[in-house]
Amino acid sequence: MKVSGKNLTQIASNTVEGSYNSLRHFLNDAPWNDMVLNNRRLEVMQQCRQTKLQPGFTLIVDDSGHRKSGDATDGVGRQYIGEIGKTDNGVVLLTTYYYDGVRKLPLDVALYQHASSLPQGKTDPQFVKKPDLALQLIDSCLQRSHRPRVTLIDAGYGNNTPFIKQLEQRNLTYIAAIAKNRSVTYQLPTPQQPHKYSLEELATALPAEAYSEVQLNLERPRTVWVALIQAHIPKLEGFTLAGNSIECSNLGASNLS
Numbered sequence: 076m077k078v079s080g081k082n083l084t085q086i087a088s089n090t091v092e093g094s095y096n097s098l099r100h101f102l103n104d105a106p107w108n109d110m111v112l113n114n115r116r117l118e119v120m121q122q123c124r125q126t127k128l129q130p131g132f133t134l135i136v137d138d139s140g141h142r143k144s145g146d147a148t149d150g151v152g153r154q155y156i157g158e159i160g161k162t163d164n165g166v167v168l169l170t171t172y173y174y175d176g177v178r179k180l181p182l183d184v185a186l187y188q189h190a191s192s193l194p195q196g197k198t199d200p201q202f203v204k205k206p207d208l209a210l211q212l213i214d215s216c217l218q219r220s221h222r223p224r225v226t227l228i229d230a231g232y233g234n235n236t237p238f239i240k241q242l243e244q245r246n247l248t249y250i251a252a253i254a255k256n257r258s259v260t261y262q263l264p265t266p267q268q269p270h271k272y273s274l275e276e277l278a279t280a281l282p283a284e285a286y287s288e289v290q291l292n293l294e295r296p297r298t299v300w301v302a303l304i305q306a307h308i309p310k311l312e313g314f315t316l317a318g319n320s321i322e323c324s325n326l327g328a329s330n331l332s
Contacts, residue, residue, distance in 0.1 A: 113183065126180060128173050134216055134223035135172040136209050138231055140165050152189030169205065171212045183212045206238040225250060236310055259306040
């Protein structure tokens with residue numbers, strides 16, 4: 076169900092046999108467990124042909140920030156807020172989605188408790204780093220016996236080597252963005268031995284014929300030139316790297332090979 080407004084009145088108007096008062100009681104007063112409720116929602120999804128999860132899907136791990144003006148909301152603090160592209164006061168939610176090329180369905184969600192929102196800061200028992208939260212959500216999917224064909228990681232996690240190594244330990248095929256200054260070892264089509272390059276250096280060192288034209292059908296369509304190469308990143312397994320000659324900061328990595 077798509078709801079144009081996110082306030083309780085609008086949600087109630089789109090709920091079968093629901094009312095504003097019943098939803099308000101459910102959210103504010105009724106004793107319910109969010110994990111139990113979400114697991115029940117996923118069970119119902121599996122019983123419906125239109126929403127049943129099928130093999131070969133992509134698991135999307137999304138990190139979304141939302142601005143907040145006050146400090147009364149759980150997890151609020153000064154942190155990077157993706158919707159505005161800068162640091163501000165707000166909350167961050169981590170969400171996993173099922174995507175099969177047509178349907179995008181939410182699976183699990185976790186609130187990142189910013190250290191400043193907790194009594195003991197980073198030493199508080201409730202404090203969990205965002206990469207660890209992301210792994211918890213991924214494990215929830217795996218524990219339900221839903222193994223994705225590919226795991227697509229939010230751009231902020233590709234440079235976190237311990238996190239990526241955890242994905243490899245789970246034998247997950249993944250795609251993640253990495254920084255343009257990340258060092259890789261690559262063999263150029265020359266007599267010289269494999270050499271270390273930053274991805275930005277490598278993007279300019281590759282011959283023109285290594286690139287293919289790709290049309291991006293966005294709100295503002297763009298043409299980019301992309302190269303796919305085999306390279307090695309220290310401390311990780313074999314990688315396939317995608318280089319973008321127009322926006323080097325958008326260089327990405329995956330272990331699809």
